[in-house]
Amino acid sequence: MRPPARLLHGAGLAAALLLPAALPAQAAPPARTPADLYAADGKKGQELPGMPAAFDPRAEEALCTPASKEQAKKQDWSRQRLDLDRLHRHTTGAGVTVALISTGVAPGAAGLDGRVTAQGQAADDCVGQGTFLAGLIAGTGGPTPRLAGVAPGAKILALRGTDRRGQPDPALVTAAVRAATTAKADVIAVAVALPRKDTALTRAV
Template identity: 80%
Template sequence: MRPALLYGAGLAAALMLPAAVPAQAMPLARIPMALPSADGKKGQELPGMPSALDPRAEEAVCTPASEEQAKKQDWSRQRLDLDRLHQHSTGAGVTVALIGTGVDPDAAGLDGRVAAEGTAADDCVGHGTFLAGLIAGTGGSTPRLAGVAPGAKILALRGTDRRGRPSPGLVAAAVREATGARAGVI
C-alpha cells in the first residue's frame, strides 16, 4: 500500500508543477489583468508569473524580483476570508513541503521559516518563492496581506531543474524526502 501511496503522491505533485511552457527571463510584456474588488471598484493589476525560463537561452538569467508592492487585499483574498481563518489557526507548528522551483530562504515575509538545502535554496524562476509567500508569508508591514498559514514552516524541495522544467525523478525524490521529514502538508 505504501508504494501506491508514494506513486499517487508523486503523480499529484508532478501534475501541480508549473507547466513546462517556456517563459522569457527578460522583463515580461506586461498584460495587466484587472480584477474586480469586493466593493466593485477596479482591483489590482497582477504581473505575469513565469513558470520556466526560456530553454533556448544560452545562460539562465534569473527572473528579477518585482519592485511592485501590494497595497491592499484583492477580491480573492477577501473571498477566502483569511482574517477570520487566522483567528482559528495560523499554521504554527506545521511544516509544508513545497515541491517546485526552489524557494529563496531570505525572501521578505518568510522570516527564516524556510528550510532549503542545496539547489532548493536557489529559485532562479521565482515561482516557488512566490508560492511560499502565498502559503506562509507574514505580509511584513502589511499583515492583511499574509499568506494562508503565516505561522507555518516551508520545506523547500526541488522538482524542476534550474530553468523550471519539471523532472519526474526530482519530484519522486522530493516526495520521498517530504514524507521522510514528516511534513504535515505536501
C-alpha cells in the same frame, strides 16, 4: 500516532494559488498581467508583474527573475472569498511544516522571516515561482498583516522538482516527495506539472 501528510495538487493547490502574495519576492518578467480585473470593493484591481513558470530551455542563458518592487496594497476577491482574516483568528499554521515542491525558494525572501529550510539546490530559485508560492502559503504580509498568506505561522521545507530553468523532472519530483515524507512534513504541496504518468512517482506518492 502522527497523522499522514496531506498531498496538495490539482484543485487543492489551485485553491491556495488564488491568494495574493504576502510580499512578492520574485516576480518581474517583461510581460504584464491585464489590469481589467476587479477587487472585492468593486474598483479596478492592481496591475502586478507576470510570473514565469519556466524559462525557455533553448535559450543559451537564463536571466533569473529579479525581485519585484511592487506590492499588493489591498485584498482581492479571492482572498475575501476564502475568508483568511477569520481563519487567522483560529490558527496561523504555527507548528506546521509545508513541503513545497517547485522551483526552489529563496530562504531570505521578504515575509518568510527565516522560516524556510531548503534542501540541496532548492535554495537557488532562479525562476521565482517557488518563492512566490511560498509567500502565498506562509508569507506574513510584513507591514500589511491583512495580506498574509494562508498559514503565516507555518514553516516551509523547499524542495526542487525542476531544473534551474523550471523544466519539470519526474525523478526530482519523486525524490522530493520521498524527502518530504522522510522529513515528516505535515503538508506536501506539489507545484510541478508533469506531462505524463511516472511509475516511480506513483509509488512515492
